Amino acid sequence: MKKLMITMAAILCAAAINAKTLVAYYSYTNNVERIVTALRSQIDADVIEIEPAEKGLDYAANNYALGTQLLNAIKANPNDASSYPAIDPVDVNMNDYDMVIIAAPLWWSQMAAPFQTFLFHYGPQMKGKNIGVIVSSASSGIGGVVADAKRLIPEGNFLEPNLWIRSSQTSNAASLISSWLNDIHYNDITSAVTTITADNDFEIFVANGMIGVNGESGTLALYNLSGNKVIETTERRVRIDALAPGIYIAQATNAGRSVTRKINIR
Ligand SMILES: Cc1cc2nc3c(=O)[nH]c(=O)nc-3n(C[C@H](O)[C@H](O)[C@H](O)COP(=O)(O)O)c2cc1C
Structure with a gap:
């Protein structure tokens, strides 16, 4: 809970x-x-x-x-x-x-x-x-x-x-x-990542139907706006082109670092 x-x-x-x-x-x-x-x-x-x-x-x-x-x-x-x-x-x-x-x-x-x-x-x-x-x-x-x-x-x-x-x-x-x-x-x-962070070593990216994390791999999770986790992975990148179009929240975490981005999948 x-x-x-x-x-x-x-x-x-x-x-x-x-x-x-x-x-x-x-x-x-x-x-x-x-x-x-x-x-x-x-x-x-x-x-x-x-x-x-x-x-x-x-x-x-x-x-x-x-x-x-x-x-x-x-x-x-x-x-x-x-x-x-x-x-x-x-x-x-x-x-x-x-x-x-x-x-x-x-x-x-x-x-x-x-x-x-x-x-x-x-x-x-x-x-x-x-x-x-x-x-x-x-x-x-x-x-x-x-x-x-x-x-x-x-x-x-x-x-x-x-x-x-x-x-x-x-x-x-x-x-x-x-x-x-x-x-x-x-x-x-x-569309795509809405904010560019100053921390270029640890950032979520979206490209070519994939979402991934620049920097050391940790956990990458994607939530829809109902709060349901639709993806959780420890891979550096994962395909998202099968997901329904809409707004999602992506969150990457690794060893105490965390970055959260809104993404728009079309
Ligand atoms: C003070 C005033 C001046 C207006 N002048 C013009 C005008 O010069 N030419 C025009 O085509 N419509 C004019 N209109 C009409 C409005 O542009 C039009 O009705 C518009 O759809 C109003 O949008 P609203 O309903 O969101 O206020 C005028 C309306 C007002 C209230």
Whole structure:
């Protein structure tokens, strides 16, 4: 029992430490919300929703007057934090992620203002990360929103193409997302060992349908996300291509050294 609890703790810990993709979104009339619901059924990701601090505002009233006003304030002074509408505090540690998918509505051919606030504060922390962009609009092309994203995440590694889902296509989001994930090679980007350790002498590797350990051999175990051990071996490497696709936790131990990695078998 004790062993099982330690194992489960290790698995939970590894899943938390190695969570890899963050989805951040804002949605006013729920189209992006529905898109993100479809997205999260297809990938393993943490999701945060950005919320304006001021509740109950009607951005579309009087021919979108408030939305226009917020965007004009940003455009007038894009480098000034006070130009951006306040949002609720966001609890996220960007160091946990190496891919961020941002999903936002288009407002007047720009990125919706509250989401710009989020990126103004967190975009610089996305330096070097893979960035996927999803935009929802009624009909306008999304070039302006992508430009806003690139301004606010100046050193992001933007993946091509961006995904544009028109409001009228929202109910078809699942299949559009599935094709898009293929187009950006999402599985290739996020598969295999998720973290590179400084300890190069003792590391789990995945290559050519095998999983193995660099360094002195010890015990290598692989768990599925239900906590079941599906492989345990003292061999240096073992075939994994017969396993069902999905997320697994690999743990290698040897003489007091231990390394745990999340791997994605496709
Ligand atoms: C303030 C505001 C401005 C908008 N401007 C445009 C626009 O210029 N072109 C367009 O095609 N859609 C525009 N829209 C429509 C939204 O982009 C579209 O409805 C989108 O699906 C909304 O996503 P959401 O439901 O997640 O908020 C605007 C919506 C708002 C609220």
